[in-house]
Amino acid sequence: MSIAQSMLAEFEIQAPITRKFLGRLPEDKLAWQPHPKSMTAGQLALHLAGVPGGVIRAAQNDSMQAAGFQFPQPTSLAAVLAAFDESIALVRELLPPLDDRAMHATWRLISGEEELLAIPRQEFLRDILFSHWYQHRGQFGVYLRLLDIPVPATWGPSADEPPVFPQRTTA
Template sequence: MSMAEYLLAEFESQAPVTRKFLERLPEDKLTWKPHNKSMTAGQLAYHLAFVPGGVVQGAQKDQIPPPGFQFPQPASVQEILEAFDKSIATVREVLPSFDDATMNATWRIVDGDKEIAAMPRAAFLRNIMLNHWYQHRGQFCVYLRLLDVPVPSSWGPSADERSALQPELQTA
């Protein structure tokens, strides 16, 4: 299995889990945020939807400028889910085109003539497309909990939902 196929297999297993989280965001809570310094629930959900496709597009280049951190405020959950579907389609289209030589090639973030980061493309995809995605999904999980929305299971059960690996929800 190539490196790209390996990452795609993991991505495919996690995409439906992430969608469950996004679908739980109440329409009337898009502008809610837990703290003044936090993104709104809608901004975080949109970022979660956008990350995989945006990252894999950046990985198509050998170097990119430092990313801007603008988080658009979506008008609806449907807008978030449409962005997510587009992002998923982009990953499915682009990621399989990377052979192992491309995955091992150095990928960079460059600001003018200053190199900010350099790493194998595979490490960039692992760390930002996947690990960064999971980190924001965990952050979004806290938003759902604070909004008193049932939190979906992911790798294991949540307090609200059993996982496929657990036949019964444990109660304390």
């Protein structure tokens, strides 16, 4: 199994779990924020929705200029879910063609003329497409808890529901 196929297999398990988190946010809580320094629930939801697509787009090139991150406020939950669906479709389209050679190639983050980061593309994808995404999903779970909304299970149970173990086929 190629590196990309392995990552896509993990992604296909995690995407529906993330969608379940996003789908729990009530429309009237998009502007809610737990602290003045925190993103609103809607901003965090939209960021969570867009991370996969943004990261896989960035991974298509050998480098990327660091940009200031903006966290727009969505106007509806439907907009968040549409952004999520588009983001997921991009990963399904753009990840599989990355062969192992491309995955081992160095990917760079640059600010002006300064190189901030130089790592294998697979490490960039692992750190940002997955770890960063999971970290924000956990953060979003805290938002749900503070809003007294049931938190979905992920790898194990939450205080609100048991885990759903995906059925995997063995070859």
